[in-house]
Amino acid sequence: MRSALPAVTVAALLxxxxxxxxxxxxxxxxxxxxxVEASPYPPGVNESAVVSTNTLLAAHQDRTRQAGAVVxxxxxxxxxxxxxxxxxxxxxxxxxxxxxxxVHRQQQYEVFGDDGSVVTRYHATYANESAIVxxxxxxxxxxxxxxxxxxxxxxxxKQVTRIDVLRQTLTGHDFQVVDTDRRDGRTVxxxxxxxxxxxxxxxxxxxxxxxxxxxxxxxxxxxxxxxxANTAAYRRQMDVTWSxxxxxxxxxxxx
Numbered sequence: 296m297r298s299a300l301p302a303v304t305v306a307a308l309l310x311x312x313x314x315x316x317x318x319x320x321x322x323x324x325x326x327x328x329x330x331v332e333a334s335p336y337p338p339g340v341n342e343s344a345v346v347s348t349n350t351l352l353a354a355h356q357d358r359t360r361q362a363g364a365v366v367x368x369x370x371x372x373x374x375x376x377x378x379x380x381x382x383x384x385x386x387x388x389x390x391x392x393x394x395x396x397x398v399h400r401q402q403q404y405e406v407f408g409d410d411g412s413v414v415t416r417y418h419a420t421y422a423n424e425s426a427i428v429x430x431x432x433x434x435x436x437x438x439x440x441x442x443x444x445x446x447x448x449x450x451x452x453k454q455v456t457r458i459d460v461l462r463q464t465l466t467g468h469d470f471q472v473v474d475t476d477r478r479d480g481r482t483v484x485x486x487x488x489x490x491x492x493x494x495x496x497x498x499x500x501x502x503x504x505x506x507x508x509x510x511x512x513x514x515x516x517x518x519x520x521x522x523x524a525n526t527a528a529y530r531r532q533m534d535v536t537w538s539x540x541x542x543x544x545x546x547x548x549x550x
Contacts, residue, residue: 335475335482337511345470345486352461354511359456362512363393363540366455370533379409389454390543397543398422400454420454421549422447428549439548457516457535464503464518482509497523513537 336342339350366389373382385404391397399421406414418431427442427450452458474485486505491498503518515536522529 335509336472336484337507337509339511340472340484340486340507343472345465348462348465351507351511352458352465355461355507355513356456356458358510358512359537360395360451361393363391363395364455364537365390365539365541366457366535366537368457368533368535371531373530375529376408381409382407390541391451391455392543393540395451395455396424397545398451398455399543399546419546419548420450421546422450423545426550430546430548441550460533460535461513461516464516465505468501468503470503470505483507483514484509499523 338354339347387402389400468488470486490501500521520531
């Protein structure tokens with residue numbers, strides 16, 4: 296069904312869901328080998344809590360850029376609209392090689408209105424060392440564009456490391472260590488932050504869980520934000536997982 300949802304509403308949802316561009320993130324030092332675990336806890340984390348968000352994020356960024364990853368993201372964002380509420384639901388998969396020399400992201404998202412209207416769009420991007428190619432649209436309205444490699448660092452930073460999402464989630468919240476165990480030969484620490492703030496308009500809820508290896512590489516993130524717990528109109532849910540890198544072949548539409 297074709298939607299009559301205002302373009303500005305759709306655009307706002309896409310920004311909140313992370314479908315727009317990202318600020319460039321400076322490169323950190325590369326690691327060439329796995330270090331021997333001197334501590335079961337990741338950089339920036341002690342036996343009870345996160346003590347340095349910047350240290351943890353730098354370690355995740357370095358390890359992910361070195362090893363590559365397959366990143367899967369599901370998210371839902373609900374906002375008020377003139378006709379009630381609109382909800383964006385999206386699923387994206389990003390595959391990258393070690394060293395992030397080739398990256399391929401595929402994303403499909405739908406925007407649902409209370410009036411039954413639906414907007415469905417598809418967005419895919421392939422990046423190698425020389426260019427970034429993007430295929431976007433819906434139905435027969437599909438376009439393919441090519442950008443120079445100078446924009447590559449922005450794309451990689453946002454889509455593979457998800458450093459912007461992680462920084463927004465971890466900053467300003469009290470993440471506590473709730474578990475440390477062994478998985479697939481690695482020590483994994485589980486961090487949890489659960490916060491409720493009462494305001495004149497109601498209450499705000501923040502609930503997040505982060506699983507991170509002792510190297511600092513984050514394995515998963517689950518976060519729910521509700522700026523007004525009395526209604527679903529301001530609810531955001533995101534789940535992200537990072538797994539081992541794979542080979543990446545150019546899609547058929549990439550030159």
